[in-house]
Amino acid sequence: MQINTLLLYSAYTDQMSYFDDWIDAFKDHANFRAECINVFNRSESFFLEIKNKIKNYELIVLHHSMNGDTLNI
Numbered sequence: 001m002q003i004n005t006l007l008l009y010s011a012y013t014d015q016m017s018y019f020d021d022w023i024d025a026f027k028d029h030a031n032f033r034a035e036c037i038n039v040f041n042r043s044e045s046f047f048l049e050i051k052n053k054i055k056n057y058e059l060i061v062l063h064h065s066m067n068g069d070t071l072n073i
Contacts, residue, residue, distance in 0.1 A: 009063035
């Protein structure tokens with residue numbers, strides 16, 4: 001059985017390939033049905049849409065790119 005998973009990440013740089021490795025690992029893992037969403041430079045309405053979708057997921061993961069350098073996101 002797969003866990004319905006939302007992974008939120010912030011792709012603000014292409015200099016850290018290990019960020020992509022974590023995202024790919026969730027996408028490819030047999031135990032997760034992962035929707036991976038880049039939240040970098042998104043509108044406020046986009047975040048409201050995400051907020052409304054949260055109830056549809058069993059697991060929500062905030063990728064370390066969301067708070068590794070700043071807590072603004």
